Amino acid sequence: MSQRRVAITGLGLVSPYGSDLADFFSRLSAGDSAVRYLLTDDQPRPLSIPFVSCPSFDPDAALGKPLASMMDRFAQLGMAAAFAAWDDCGLPRQAQDESRNDWGVAWGTALGGTLAYEKGYRELWQKGRERLSPLSVVLGMNNAANAHISIQLGLGGVSMSHTVACASSAIAIGEAFRRVRSGEATIMLTGGSDVPQAYGVARAWEALRVMAPGDADSSPSACRPFSADRRGLVLGEGGAALVLEDWEHAVARGTRIHGEIIGYGTSCDHSHLVRPEAEGQIRALQLTLADAGLNPADIDYINAHGTATTEGDPVEIAALKAVFGNHADRLAVSATKSMHGHSLGAAAAIEAIVTVLALREQTVPPTAHLEQIDPACVGVDHVTTARRGQPLRAALSNSFAFGGSNAVLAFRAVSQ
Template sequence: MRPHRVAITGIGVISPYGGDARDFFERLLAGESAVRHLRVTQDLPRPLSHPFVGCAGFDPEAALGKPLALMMERFAQLGVAAAFQAWAQAGLPRQATDTEGAEREAWGCIWGTALGGLEAHERGGRDLWIRGRERVSPLSVVQGMNNAVNAHISIQLGLGGVSTSHTAACASSSIAIGEAFRRVRSGEATVMVTGGSDVCQSYSVLRAWDAMRVMAPGDADTAPAACRPFAADRAGLVLGEGGAALVLEAWDHAVARGATIHGEIVGYGTSCDHSHLVRPHRQGQVRALRAALADAGLAPAEVGYVNAHGTATPEGDPVEVAALCEVFGDGAAELPVSATKSMHGHLLGAAGAIEAVITVLALREQAIPPTAHLAGRIDPACEGVDHVLQGRRQVPLRAALSNSFAFGGSNAVLAFRAPPL
C-alpha cells in the first residue's frame, strides 16, 4: 500500500515567552533569551542557585479549568495545555461528531517525557521522611505516572486509538513524534496528537544535574547569556520547563476537510550509539541522520536548515558538528545550523518537541532563528557548518532536520518539508 503523506495541521507551545507558537517563534528570531536566575530552597537547608528557564506566566487553571488542573502534576499541565492549543488550531472538534465516531476510534496520542511526574513522588517523599506525615496525597500515583499526559489528552479529546508515552532522556519527544508519524503514514491512524513536556525545577533534579558538572554557572546579571552552544567559552547547559505539541494528519484527510497545513513531516531516523551512557558518539549520530534522510527521500543538498541538539556541553557540541560534516560532506560549510537551546534552555524530554515546532515554523515562515551569544566566539572544534548568528536569517527553505541526541545513546532525527505555497 502506498504510504500516506503526513500533514501538520496543529501546533501548540507552552513556553517561557507566553503567548502562542507564533509569539514564541518571533522572540526566538529576535535572539531573545528566556534564561533567568533561579534560587531553589524547597524547605531544605542548602539552597540551589542556577540559570533556569521557567514558564512563570503559565496559569494551568486558566488553560485547563481548575478541576482538571488539580488532577495533574505540572509536566502534565504544560503538555495537555500545549495539546489543546494544537488541537484548536487544527480545527478539530473536542469530541467525536456523528460522522467521525468510528474513525475516531483509531485516532491517538503518543507523548514524550524524560522526568514525567517525578515531582509528585519527590513531594511524597518530603511529606513522609522530612515532614513526618503518615500518608501522601491519594493523587500521587495518577499525578506521578509518566503516561498522565497522553491519558488526559485521549480522555479530553475522545481519542480511542493508541495512547502511550516514550521515555528516552532528551530524545523522548522526538521519538514520540516519529512513532506517531509512522502510525499516520502507514494508515493505522488518520490523526495523532504528539509532542512532549517536562519540568526540571525540582530540587533533587537540579542537584543531580549539578553533581554531573554539566550545568552552566551564572548569577542574576549573567544568566541570560549562560547557555552558549558551539562557543569557545561555553560552560554547560541550562535546564528548563515547557511543553509542545503537533497534530499530525493524513494529508488527504486534512485537504478534504479544508484544514490549514503548516508543514509536512517526511522522515524519521533513530539509532543507538551502543558506546557510552553519557558520552555522545559521532557514528551513532551519523546513522540517525542518514536514516532520516533516507526515510524522507531527501538528498543532503535539499536540506536548508538543521535545528541542532546543541546543549553547550564541551563534549557534545563538537561531536554533533562532526556528524553533520560527515553526512553533508562538502555541503556542510553552507548548511545553516542553529541551537535554539541558547534561548529556551534544555527541556529534557520536551526538547525534541519544542525544537520540532521551531523547525516547522522556520519552514513555514522561511526564517531561521540564531544560536544566541555565539558571534565572535565559535570554538574551532565546532567549525565546519554555517552557524546562524545574531537574529533571524530570511532564506528560501524547502526541507529541514531537527536533531535529538540523548543520554543512553538514543538518537532521533526528524525531517520536515515546507507547507505548499
C-alpha cells in the first residue's frame, strides 16, 4: 500500500506569554524570554528557581468549570491546547456527517498527574485526612489527557499516551504520523503536556544538579544553550497540540495546511541513563532523513534539543556535525528552550510547532542569550538573532531524552 502524505492542519498551545500562536512565535523571534523567577510558599523550604509558567491560563475559563474540575493541570493544559488546534483545523468539536471511528489521539507526558498525587500525599500526611477524593485516580493517571481529548472530540480510534521523558511528545507525534501515513487513521490529534512544578519533582531535578540558578533579575536569561557560561536547564509547564491529517482529506475539505510532516526516526543510546551519546543521536538523525527521503543538504533549519546542560549541548552538536558533514557549518541551528524553557513531555510538541511555524513564516527564531559560543559547540551556524525571509524548505526537530531515547521529526514547507 502506498504511503499517504500527512498534512498539519491544526496548531494549538497554551502560551507562556499569555496570548495566541502568532504572538508566541513573534515573541520567540524577538528573543523574548518567558522565564521568570518562581518563589513558592511550600514547606519545609520554598521552591526558588527560574521557571516558565502560564500565569494567564484559567482552566475554568478555557474549559468550563465542570470539565476542568475533572482534570489535573497537565490534562487541563493538554485539553486547552487540543481544543485550540482542533478549532484551528476548522472541524466542529462534535461529529456531524463524518464518522470519526478511525480518528485518534497520541499524547506525550513525562510526569502525568504528579500534582494530583502530591496533593494526595499532603492531604494524608500533613493534614491527617483518612480519605482522598474519589477522583484521585482519574486525575493522576498518565492517559488522562488523551482520554479527555478523545471524549470531548468524539475520536473513536486509538487513544494512547507515551511517557519517554523529554522525548515523550516527539514520539507521540511520530507514532501519530505513522498511523496517518499508513492509512490506519484519517486524522490524529497529537502533542503533549506537563507541569513539573510539583514540589517533589522540582526538588528531584535540583538534586541532579542540572538546573540553572537565577534570581528575580537573572532568571530571564538563565537558560543559555551552547553558551560558554551556561549553567543548566530551566523547567516550565506547557501544553501543545497538532492535528495531523491525510493530505487528500485536508485538500478535499479546503482547510489551511500549515506544513507537512515527512519523517520520523528513533534510537536508543543503550549506554547510560543520563549521559547522552552522539552515536545514538546520529542513528536517529540518519533514520529520520532516510524516512523522509531527504539528503543532509536538503535541511535548512534544526530546532535543537539544546537544554543548556554541560554534557548535552556538545554531544548534540557533535552528532549534527557527523551527520551533516560539509553542510554542517551552513546549517542554521537554534534552541528555543532558551525562551520557553524545558517542559519535559510538552517540550517536543512546542518545538514541533515552532519548527512548523519557522517553515511557514520563513523565519528562523534564535537561541537567546548566546553571546559567547562554547568551543565544544562550534561547527554549525548558530542563529542568535531572528532571520526573516529565509528560503526554508525542510527542517528537523530534535528530542534527546534521559534513558538514551532519541526522536527526530522532519517537516517540509508547503506553498499556500
